[in-house]
Amino acid sequence: MAQTETTDISGTTAAPAGTTAPQPERGGAGALLVQALRGNVRQYGMLVALALIIVLFQIWTDGILLQPLNVTNLIQQNSYILILAIGMMIVIIAGHIDLSVGSLASFVGAAAAVMMVKHAVPWPVALVSALLIGAAAGAWQGFWISYVGIPSFIVTLAGMLLFRGGTQILLQGQSVAPFPKGFQKISSGFLPEVGPSTNYHNLTLLLGLGVLALAVLQEVRGRRQAADYGLELLPLGFFLAKLAAVTAAVLVFTLLLASYHGFPIVLLILGALLVAFGYLMRNSVLGRHTYAIGGNEAAAKLSGVKSKRVVFLAFVNMGVLAALAGMVFAARLNAGTPQAGINFELEAIAAAFIGGASASGGVGTVLGAIIGGLVLGVLNNGMSLVGIGTDYQQVIKGLVLLAAVGFDVYNKRKVGS
Secondary structure (H helix, E strand, O other): OOOOOEEOOOOOEEOOOOOOOOOOOOOOHHHHHHHHHHHOHHHHHHHHHHHHHHHHHHHHOOOOOOOHHHHHHHHHHHHHHHHHHHHHHHHHHOOOOOOOHHHHHHHHHHHHHHHHHHOOOOHHHHHHHHHHHHHHHHHHHHHHHHHHOOOHHHHHHHHHHHHHHHHHHHHOOOOEOOOOHHHHHHHHOEOOOOOOOOOOOHHHHHHHHHHHHHHHHHHHHHHHHHHHOOOOOOOHHHHHHHHHHHHHHHHHHHHHHHOOOOOEHHHHHHHHHHHHHHHHHHHOHHHHHHHHHHHOHHHHHHOOOOHHHHHHHHHHHHHHHHHHHHHHHHHHHOOEOOOOOOOHHHHHHHHHHHOOOOOOOOOOOHHHHHHHHHHHHHHHHHHHHOOOOHHHHHHHHHHHHHHHHHHHHHHHHHHHO
């Protein structure tokens, strides 16, 4: 039976089922560090790449990139792609692809616009209805893929055409606007100001400190659990350096947001999705089964995994996230437009692969999808700030995607040799 490997949310590659995980080399701090880097090469590689891209454009734009206003715009402009990238990563881990997410996002945004503007449906009702439409669309595609056996490429290509045509029918070729203020805040709103008047947004500072405390607690707990299981630990100096880097990143990001309007509501949505799906893929039976199916579906079936159900649920989830992304985009534009969602699927797929997904399935993390999306977002924003044309931007992003996938193929061949 073929052996497969899986990757958890931290980016660590787990040993194939039925085998013993290789123990870290015993050779001092350097050997332990090398071992850790080998196990997380794509995750750490893209984090380093993201940091270098940020530093490059921060210098190139004379400090504009990390201005509080631009950081907030960067989050809001890329939020819908990051939402799609989470769902796309899970679909790719399961060994499939979804080409319809951009068209589905457009269709759901159009449906919500028609409900709110033309039929005066309260926006919370329209929001829930739109999510249900996305779930139904995902279930429709998931049925043909998982239970009928039609390749996902064909089914979602058909879905792309179907939902794009449905958008044109719903909107009759015209934009529908404006939306209620409450709906607009999904994309452009901020947490309210509370507490005494200061130079910073108080609630954002509190949230940032809470996130920092949770991050440090998680790192310490993980180290303690590794020690309890008798696993090799990184030297204390490296561990403290990692904590210092995390602390610095969280504090800088928090201060940037707090010095403007504070925490964007859409960032709260993204944070909740990251935590929820990270836990799902790392700790739940469904998440482990998704990795198993993508790694080796035949072996997973022999192990008792209900592969059809898992794939079906992956596409239902993708439909819901596509619906959410469509409403976030519509809320940002304050209109349902026939041209919404164009190339969203390509951006989401690129974010997933740049973030560590494997074309063969079974590998990837939710955090990696966010990192990949941020790499593309910072590239787009930075190149626009320095005046690089959209034609050259497409060329550069294509080369970045090719390099990321080529790096993955190179590592696989190196491991296999």
